[in-house]
Amino acid sequence: MHLVWLKRDLRIEDHGPLFRASLTEKMMAMYIFEPKRMAQPDYGANHHAFIVDSLRELQQELVSLNIPLLYFVGEVVEVLSTLKSRYKTIHLHSHMEVGGGWTYDRDKQVKRWCQQQGVEWIEYPIFEVLRPYQNRDQWATRWREGVDKARFPTPHKQSRPVEPPSFPTMTVEPPSSQQVGLGEPAPQRQQGGRSQGIALWQSFLAERGKNYRKEMSSPVTAFDACSRLSPHLAWGTLSIREVYRVATHAQSTLVSAKHHRRSLDSFISRLHWRGHFMQKLEDQVEIENHCFHPLFEGLRPQKGNRDYLEAWKEGRTGVPIVDACMRALVATGWLNFRMRAMVVSFACYNLWLDWREIRDWLACQFTDYEPGIHISQLQMQAGVTGINAIRVYNPYKQSVDLDPEGVFIMRWVPELCSIPKEYIHQPFEVPPLIELMLNLDRGGYPQPIVDVEQTSKQAKERVFAIKQSLEAKVLSQQVFQRHGSRRKRHSKLEG
Ligand SMILES: Cc1cc2nc3c(=O)[nH]c(=O)nc-3n(C[C@H](O)[C@H](O)[C@H](O)COP(=O)(O)OP(=O)(O)OC[C@H]3O[C@@H](n4cnc5c(N)ncnc54)[C@H](O)[C@@H]3O)c2cc1C
Structure with a gap:
């Protein structure tokens, strides 16, 4: 059984783990609501609600490809152990994650468990950061090479969906932020889901982003003039490569007005900054709690x-x-x-x-x-x-x-x-x-x-x-x- 563990990558497009697993005959995708993760002080109702919106939409897309998406509430190693006892041979596919100490330690536990159990865990790169990483000198060039690589095709449709198992840790619907004790999300929060991300991206490219450079700093104009793609990039309903590719293409071919081109220039630089900052935590997880200097x-x-x-x-x-x-x-x-x-x-x-x-x-x-x-x-x-x-x-x-x-x-x-x-x-x-x-x-x-x-x-x-x-x-x-x-x-x- 090939299991795709979804994390901050809630989409089907440009998704290495889903695509690769879809080349096999038996696959499922899963999202694990980890109680210990949800109890961390940096996890809140806004994140949770955005994730739930995005999963609901993703599930529809996966169903059309005959790929079941299962929801678990439990710690990752527990969930994997249950799945292993049911399927005997499992292969785990996931994107790597750049988080703080907690996710880092959890991934080490998962790795240890996989080694002990003889489970293959294939981690796919995310294109914001470099892993393995040597030093900053060639960082920008290597980042550019990463985002310029061809994107993954849409996963293959499975001839028929595998029969989903039934375990006590599974839930049919993702739990709401209230159900997991996080309370209500912000009343005017951004909605999750890829379709929301695409709509924002299109309106930014066509119209909203024309004066981005001039209007991004004022709180009066920024809510409209900025792309507002950040939660979609953070939770992966859009991939950085998709956005980067379209932005650079638009800049060189579609946009004629000089100020619009310069706005796109500024936008593209910020995509680069995204990776630049993420790489710092990837390189030195201690900065979560300690000053750089x-x-x-x-x-x-x-x-x-x-x-x-x-x-x-x-x-x-x-x-x-x-x-x-x-x-x-x-x-x-x-x-x-x-x-x-x-x-x-x-x-x-x-x-x-x-x-x-x-x-x-x-x-x-x-x-x-x-x-x-x-x-x-x-x-x-x-x-x-x-x-x-x-x-x-x-x-x-x-x-x-x-x-x-x-x-x-x-x-x-x-x-x-x-x-x-x-x-x-x-x-x-x-x-x-x-x-x-x-x-x-x-x-x-x-x-x-x-x-x-x-x-x-x-x-x-x-x-x-x-x-x-x-x-x-x-x-x-x-x-x-x-x-x-x-x-x-x-x-x-x-x-
Ligand atoms: C104290 C502080 C905390 C921040 N925390 C976050 C965070 O948790 N997540 C986050 O995505 N951004 C964070 N930012 C950076 C920035 O404020 C947001 O990325 C931006 O406001 C998101 O809105 P947007 O998508 O409309 O951005 P746009 O201006 O449209 O930019 C496009 C994308 O570029 C990236 N980006 C933009 N500005 C920066 C920047 N300065 N550094 C790194 N990447 C950037 C983001 O991915 C953003 O979605 C933080 C900035 C500050 C000062």
Whole structure:
């Protein structure tokens, strides 16, 4: 029996394990809801709901190919043991996974079990990262070779489906996020399923992405102008190769307007960054819990101010653009890059919270959670990599520049709707006379919990005091050697 273990690859197209297994005579696909995985602090209702949507659609597609998709609730080794006792000889096919320590340890257990039981486990590469991996020097070239390879054909239709077994650990329907104790997903979350991904991709290429480069940073335009493909790439309803191939083709042949071509250029660079960041975790799983640069360990207290942390999560810091972002994130499960960077900068510099204190909560909000990108970006925005420029965002400046009319703020912080536009970014800076004349009502909106200017200055002093020491510079070189981008154009921007 050839078993395809689906993980972050919920599609049939460009799917090595499904295609290869479909060349055999007896195959099944399975998704395992692992209780220990679902209990991890970085697994949330948004992820689960997206997975369930995607599995439902995938099951229909597999049925049309006479391939059963089975759902199990149990730990992987337990499930495999049951299947082995039923089928005697099994071959396991799966994509490799780039996750944190938990998935790494689970895969080691699976490997050990396979070796003990004489089960062949064929792991297929994902094209974002290189495994085996030597060093960064040739990374970009080898990544390009990987994504340029011909994609896998659609799996072959089986002459008839194998009779699905019946085990107590199996379930007919995937369990909902409520059933597995994760609660409700975000009310305006992105829906999963390949058809959703394809629709987004088509509308981005045809229309939405035309001004991507110009509009990606503002929270007013980004929800529409960005591709919104990230959860589909993270959970694999689309493969990176499909997207990369179509984007490069469109750029060279279909798109005539210069600004549209340049937008696609920026988009393609970001696909490259995706792999660049994922490779860091693949190369050094310890970065999940430790700073890239060891001298930054202990920079911030392990347990920061609880009230600050809660105010930040709930969108009541008194800094309107930050609060609007946090509320939008909780409601939708998404933020654009600039706003993610800004809210992390605010938490780590202005509120002086350690990046590990916000890591799992943020991971659970982002439907597109991709551990390698998330961990690397968090550390970068918290200033603890030692190889990136220190960027302490001024949220008031970002607010004026990117939401000049306060449209985004008013949408998510409706308490401020009656504040005159010119004061919406700092509603407590209204001159007393105007305050009196207009009899302003801020609907209980709080005063800023910190002084942004003062806390930014203090944070920069603390970070630079470490960064500028000779020892730090030597260690930064080592981090760069291991993880830094060799592309000059990118290295300053994203390490
Ligand atoms: C603190 C922080 C945490 C983040 N966590 C994640 C995460 O868990 N998962 C995730 O996919 N992205 C993450 N990002 C990167 C980025 O914000 C998102 O990829 C992007 O907002 C997703 O929206 P989109 O698909 O419309 O992106 P687009 O702008 O349309 O970009 C297309 C694709 O390129 C990739 N991409 C874009 N920007 C980046 C980037 N800076 N680094 C790496 N890849 C990129 C993504 O796969 C994205 O889907 C994080 C950024 C920050 C600052």
